[in-house]
Amino acid sequence: MSAIEEVEQARKHIQDIIHQTPLLHSQSLEEKWGRRVSFKAEHLQKTGSFKIRGAANAVTQAAAGGARLVTAASSGNHGQAVAYVAEELGLSSVIVVPTDASPAKVAAIKAYGGQVEYCGTTSAERIPQAKSLAQEMGGVYIPPYDHPDIIAGQGTAGLEMIEQMPDVDLIVVPVGGGGLISGILTAVKAQRPDVLVIGAEPALAKDTALSLERREITAIGPTETIADGLRTTQPGELTFPIVSELLDGLVLVEEQEIIEAMRDIAVRTKQLIEPSGAVAAAAVMAGKAGAQGQNIIAVISGGNVDIPRFAGLLKPAEIE
Numbered sequence: 250m251s252a253i254e255e256v257e258q259a260r261k262h263i264q265d266i267i268h269q270t271p272l273l274h275s276q277s278l279e280e281k282w283g284r285r286v287s288f289k290a291e292h293l294q295k296t297g298s299f300k301i302r303g304a305a306n307a308v309t310q311a312a313a314g315g316a317r318l319v320t321a322a323s324s325g326n327h328g329q330a331v332a333y334v335a336e337e338l339g340l341s342s343v344i345v346v347p348t349d350a351s352p353a354k355v356a357a358i359k360a361y362g363g364q365v366e367y368c369g370t371t372s373a374e375r376i377p378q379a380k381s382l383a384q385e386m387g388g389v390y391i392p393p394y395d396h397p398d399i400i401a402g403q404g405t406a407g408l409e410m411i412e413q414m415p416d417v418d419l420i421v422v423p424v425g426g427g428g429l430i431s432g433i434l435t436a437v438k439a440q441r442p443d444v445l446v447i448g449a450e451p452a453l454a455k456d457t458a459l460s461l462e463r464r465e466i467t468a469i470g471p472t473e474t475i476a477d478g479l480r481t482t483q484p485g486e487l488t489f490p491i492v493s494e495l496l497d498g499l500v501l502v503e504e505q506e507i508i509e510a511m512r513d514i515a516v517r518t519k520q521l522i523e524p525s526g527a528v529a530a531a532a533v534m535a536g537k538a539g540a541q542g543q544n545i546i547a548v549i550s551g552g553n554v555d556i557p558r559f560a561g562l563l564k565p566a567e568i569e
C-alpha cells in the first residue's frame with residue numbers, strides 16, 4: 250500500500266472514533282495579523298488534541314492483530330488518546346507516566362479508563378518500561394509519532410483540510426517528533442502538491458531545524474519550552490526522511506510569540522488552546538510563515554491546558 254493509501258485507509262478505520270474538526274475563522278484577528286488565516290481546530294478534537302487520530306489508527310490495527318492490551322509512555326496528549334481509544338475499542342491500556350506527572354493529567358488518563366504506572370522522570374526510562382510491559386502482557390506498545398500507523402492517522406487531518414478549504418495556499422503545522430507534519434505532508438503532497446506546507450518549532454526546541462540544516466537526525470539537550478508537546482529532543486527515524494523530502498520550510502518561534510498568539514486567539518476567537526497548539530498560529534502572527542494574500546491554515550494541535558496555567562502564562566505581559 251502506498252503512503253497516501255495508508256492515510257485513506259486510516260480515515261476509514263478512525264472515522265467512528267474521532268471528530269471531523271472545523272476550520273475556525275475570525276475577521277478581527279485577520280485584520281490584526283494582516284493575514285488571511287483559518288485555524289484547523291484540533292483542540293476541539295476528542296481528548297483535546299489531534300493525537301487521537303494516530304492512536305485510533307494504531308490501536309485499531311493492534312486490535313485487528315488480536316491484541317487485548319496496549320501500552321504507551323506519555324502523561325500528555327498521547328497517553329490520554331491511547332487510553333480513550335483502548336476503552337472505546339474494548340481493550341485495556343497501561344499508560345506509563347513520570348513520577349512527577351501532574352495529578353490533573355493522571356486523573357484524565359484514569360477517567361478515560363487507562364491504568365497508570367509511574368516510572369522515572371525521563372522518556373528514556375518510560376519507553377523501555379512501556380515496551381516491556383506490552384511484551385510481558387501480550388500487548389502492543391503504541392509509540393507517539395515514529396510509526397507508520399501513527400503517521401497515517403495524523404495524515405487524516407491533512408485530507409480534511411484540503412477538502413474543507415480547496416483554495417488553501419499554505420498549511421502551517423507545529424513540529425515535535427514530526428508525526429503530525431509527516432502525515433499532513435503525505436496526504437497534502439499526494440493530492441495537492443501545489444499547497445505549501447511549513448513547519449513551526451519553538452526556538453528552544455529546534456531539533457528538526459538543526460537536523461534539516463545538517464541533513465541528519467540531530468539531538469538537542471532537554472528543553473523547557475512552554476510548548477510541552479514539542480519537547481521531543483530529536484525527529485523520528487521514519488518522520489525525518491518524510492520531512493526532509495517534502496517540507497517547504499521550517500520557522501522558529503519565540504516563547505513570547507507563543508503566549509501572544511494564545512492571547513490573541515482567546516480574545517478574538519474565544520478559544521482556549523495550549524501552548525503547543527499555538528505554535529503554528531504564532532508563526533503566522535509573527536509574519537514568519539505566510540504572506541499577505543495567501544489563504545493560510547494554521548493547525549491548532551491541542552487545547553489541553555488548565556485555567557491556572559493559562560492565566561499564569563498570560564499574566565506577565567498583561568502587567569507590562
Ligand SMILES: *Cc1c(COP(=O)(O)O)cnc(C)c1O
Pocket residue numbers: 298300326327393394423424425426427428429430478479481523525526550551552
Ligand atoms: C504531540 C503534539 C504535537 C507535536 O506532534 P508530533 O507528531 O510529535 O510532531 C503538537 N501539538 C500538540 C498539542 C501535541 O500534543
